[in-house]
Amino acid sequence: MTLSEEAVETLGNRLYEAYREARATSPPSETHDLTTEDAYRIQRAAVERRGESFVGYKLGFTNERVQDQLGVDRPAYGRLTADTVSDEAVVPSDEFVSPRIEPEIAFVLEAIEPPAEVHDVLAATRVIVPAIEVVDSRTGSWSPTPADAIADDALAAGVRLGPRAAAIEGTDLSMEAVQVRKNGRLVETGLGANVLDHPVRAVRWLANRRPIEEGTLVLTGSLTPTVEIDAGDVVEARFSTLGSVSIRAD
Template identity: 40%
Template sequence: MPLSQDEIDDLATRLYEAYDTKEPIPPLSDDAELTTEEAYQIQFEVFDRLSAAGRDDVVGHKLGLVSEAKQEQLGIPEPIFGYVAHETVLENEPIPTDEMIAPRIEAEIGVVLDEDLEPPVTTTDVLTATRAVVPVVEILESRFQGWAIPSAQDVIADLTSAGKVIVGEQHRDVTDLDLKMEGVAVSVNGEVEATGIGADIMGNPARPVAWLAERLDDVDDHLRAGELVMTGGISAAIDIEPGDVYHVEFSNLGSMEIRAE
């Protein structure tokens, strides 16, 4: 049975309050069976409350569940997406763990678009429209107790686990890289803890961007020139502890050193 608008508003309020107070809550699916469309309605409502200008003023988009294994695990046949707010981007500053519930770190390949993308969109279209490829570190966050993720719909509603974003200084032309073979290693206090490669992202990081361009049409939106698209984690997420130092080294996109406080 579809949720009423009042029920959607109530669930969005729960998530918004968890984000605002930093007090985690049980997953929404404990009390409601959400469709994917309803989960996105909740996400958009929460984002519009959190961001001063709402979805009209964003850095770009983020993708999640970009591997078949994760999709099968959470019972959804496609990736998921969310918005990246300007205020979540960290500029030459440490990870503020005291402002977060249970942050985790992962590395991603980002693309900055040089032109709008509207359906139909292919992987080749994405590569043609890409102004630059950039290294990205995402600080994931969950508003659910103990990082409980019983369903993809819970993750979608919870801003696709959005927390903070760090964009590296290295910008490379897409023609200078093989996105499929771009690798990364994430070290914690000098010890390598996670690795990954671009081919883990649906075979090519440009593929989920093409998917996103098509999917946004369903919510009356599209990818715009100048936007950043985070193509999904290519390394396993690592719990963040205050005082730890994280070194993220890409094959061709440079390295980033980030401290948690």
């Protein structure tokens, strides 16, 4: 049974307050049976409460290792707002409940209308950018149900974009490698092929579910399992051709 608008607003407000106050709240599925459609309605309600301009989407759970790590069995998307995207290297850890990081390849796109094929995504790609996404669970659980993860904005929390953008032409993103180093120690490695076999396929997955507006930023999903981060940690993602990006938890 589809959730009422009142229930959607109540659950969205609860997740928004958890986001704003950086405190854990109970998952929506604890009190309601959620369909995927319900979860996206709750996500939208929570994100719209921020009053921030929309800048793009983050894709989550496009990597089978992340799906296994978090117990989620399918990709999902979340919404990115202007307050979550930064070129600053310092992340205030007290603004999150239980943060983790993911190394990702971000796309800046021209408009795409569904149905979309790989060649449509390639033609619409302005630039690609290395990125570190900060993910967070406002429910305090790192084993969320798929519906709870979607309602919680697919765990989106923050994005640090790298300093250098690149053209997609001549770059084999399936073979783009990344090393994740925490406090100088190698903790994870991954390839672009870990993201639905190719990051372009991840964008295509989204474009066949949402029309993409000109200038939209899309994070395609983590090349590695998530990496925990605590106050004082410095995490660097070193990509094989796209350059490096790092953050420090304050």
